[in-house]
Amino acid sequence: MILEILRMAFDSLTVNKLRSFLSMLGIIIGVGAVIAIVSVGSGARSQVTSQISQLGSNLITISPGIRRGTSGRISFTATDLFTMELAAQIRQNCPSVGRIMPNVQTSGLLIAGSNNYQTQVVGVTPVYQQIYNFYPARGQFITEEHEANAINVMVLGSGLAQELFPETDPLGQTVKLFARNRNYLFVVVGVMEEKGTGAWGNIENQAFIPASVIMKKINNRKYVNGYTAQAVSAAAAKAAVGEIEYFLTRYLGSADRFRVTSQEQLLETITQVTGTLSLMLGGIAGISLLVGGIGIMNIMLVSVTERTREIGIRKALGAKSRHIMAQFIIEALTMSGLGGLLGIGLGWVGAVGVARIGGWPLVVTHTSILVAFSFSLLVGVFFGIYPARKASKLDPVIALSYE
Amino acid sequence: MLIQVVNLQKIYRMGPVQVEALKGVSFQIEAGEFVAIIGPSGSGKSTLMHILGCLDQPTGGHYYLEGQDVSTVSDNELAEIRNKKIGFVFQQFNLLPKANILQNVCVPLIYGGVRGRRRQLKLAEEALRQVGLGDRLHHRPNEISGGQKQRVAIARALINNPSLILADEPTGNLDSKTGQEILGIFRHLNEEGHTIVIVTHDPEIAKQARRVIQIRDGLVQKDEVIA
Incomplete structure (x- = not known):
């Protein structure tokens, strides 16, 4: 039917x-x-x-909080709290944090011979490589020694190396950085591997120099914009966030002065x-x-x-x-x-x-x-x-x- | 006794107006009879046909079909009675235009719950052969003549072996020669033992039956057996 x-x-x-x-x-x-x-x-x-996960794994970003302005006080971002030393303290006091590095950067014009390129210059410490899973293809990365002595060395992103040195080998060459109305000379010690376009701009076209060079020579500030930390494992990411929050609240006196965001939360x-x-x-x-x-x-x-x-x-x-x-x-x-x-x-x-x-x-x-x-x-x-x-x-x- | 109607009444209400289509009709029809119900338009014969065919129910009186009082049964039971006990032949043929004639004849089998498509088609083919249409099985109704359409309708009416064949002006849309052929089929079926009731306004057609019931103004005016 x-x-x-x-x-x-x-x-x-x-x-x-x-x-x-x-x-x-x-x-x-x-x-x-x-x-x-x-x-x-x-x-x-x-x-x-x-x-996002390609950028590195188990990343935790620590950034300054907003100080609320009440009637007479102006609200502002609490940038004058984060020092290089604080990074070391976080590392010591938070067992779930494996690596930590400061976030400092500047932008400027890079000049090599007749070529130039306006780009971001990232201040790094050696752990940058492990945190972002991003390594030099040739030469070397910024070392502890470069960082400790604020030596003017530079590692170029692969795209940037192409822009500045289309025909010659960039290793050992000198690059002039024009930033904040002054010129700085750097020796190229490495070229990064190709990683493709990420979610946040083109990391292929960035230049990397020791964080201490930006802080002491270019910006003349002892404060950094924040930190990027890496938990010891993916499982420890949540614990790491908790530890950092606990430590910083005690250390800085208030939970309002910083923000901790994990990549997991972002995802x-x-x-x-x-x-x-x-x-x-x-x-x-x-x-x-x-x-x-x-x-x-x-x-x-x-x-x-x-x-x-x-x-x-x-x-x-x-x-x-x-x-x-x-x-x-x-x-x-x-x-x-x-x-x-x-x-x-x-x-x-x-x-x-x-x-x-x-x-x-x-x-x-x-x-x-x-x-x-x-x-x-x-x-x-x-x-x-x-x-x-x-x-x-x-x-x-x-x-x-x-x- | 096949049919017994007792004091059958049908009143239609149209707003405030009441129309008495049947005012108390009584008669009996035995199995094997060939009856013509005749009357002018407005006499109530169509209403009577609808009630006899279980398409409608009376507002008063009783209608016994094979001993069962069908004046009060539910719509579903009425549908089942129509399927099993009554075979309709209409003036308008009323074939399904999109189905071929074999499929048309199958319809009562489908609703009657006869299982198996092959068996249905075989039964339908046999019925169509009986009315002389064995070579037109896959034609659509609009591809055959009026007389052939009425033969398909007769085959369809016969397919479930009903106790009553009810024909409503079966020759109304046919020329007189074809009409005679169709009436011939009815006579032949009657000789084979089928009970046939023809509803018509035409006395010439009524003459071919063995008994004529005349309806006028909702009442039986005359009920006579002819040779």
Whole structure:
């Protein structure tokens, strides 16, 4: 019986091919949009998170807090608290912290012969390599000795080396840094490996010099902008954050004077934000599913009216109300189900296209397909019930005399 | 006794107006009879046909079909009775236009719960052969003539072996020669033992039955057996 009704549903859909397709279009677009958008969301998320973890693992950023201004006092960022010595103290007092380095940088114009390049100059200590998992490809990195004696040496990012020394070997060459209206001469001791574009600007085009050189010679300040710490292991990241917070609160006298952010927290935030975003966009796409359902209901109502006589004939031949009801619901279901299948195809194509343009991995989850498809079936049943009931309740005598 | 109607009444309410279509009709029909119900339009014969065909129910009186009082049964039971006990032949043929004639004849089998598509098709083919349409099985209704359509309708009416064949102006849309052919089929079916009730306004057609019940103004005016 079900098979017969299914066949009848297909038959009546193929009679009005264009009409059936147009009424399915809403569902097709709705399902397609849901799948494509959810896929774009997951693809973008997986790209961002992979970029973040590529920067280094278990990183914890310690930055100055805001001192709140009350009536007479101005609020300002508490930058005059973080010294090089404090970094060492954090390292000593927090057993879960493996490595720590200060964040200092400046920007300036690098000049080598007739080439120049405006870029960021990062003040580093030797642990930078391990913290960021970023090593020199040639020559050496900044050493303890360079740092301790504030020696003017420089390591170039691979892109920067290309810019400044397109033809010659940069190792041993002299580079002039023009910063804060003064010139400084540096000897190039190393060139970094290629790491690709990261999430925060192009690290390939940065220059690295000892932190002490920036602090003592260029900026003339004994304070740093903050610290980057690395937990001894991924599992210890949470403990490290707690230890740092506990230590600094005691040391600086207030928890307001600093902020501690772990990479884990950052990842969590990003995951949350992208998750919320794709849920929202998916929801908007879901509305078009609903609209598609209304389209199906509309065409089903037209169909019931058009086929009043057919319903009358079927009833005269012994169809019970539930037979008529099943026939029209299955017709609506066939329409929405077929629309759903076509929509999955459309969504897939859309997801592949967007992933290719955005350059992130194609992520089409079974869940999104399943949810979108079952939602389309649900829409079919929901919007099919009213027309089907209307059909099943027709009086056979009236239906038979309908012209 | 196949049919017994007792004081059958049907009142339609249209707003404040009440229309008495049947005012108390009583008669009996035995199995194997060939009866014509005749009356002018507005006489109530269509209403009577609908009630006899279990498409509608009376507002008063009783209708016993094979001993069962069907004047009070539920819609579902009524549908089942239509499927099993009554075969309809309409003036408008009332075939499903999108299905071929084989599929059309199958419809009562589907609703009657006859299982197996092959068995259904085989039964339908046999029925169509009986009415002389064995070579047109896959034609659609709009590809065959009026007389052929009515033969399909007769095959469809016969398919579930009903106790009563109810024909409503079966020759109304046919020319007189084709109409005679169709009436010939009914006579033949009656000779085979089928009970046939034809509802018509045409006395010429009524003459071909063995018994004529005349309806006028919602009442039986005359009930006579002819040769």
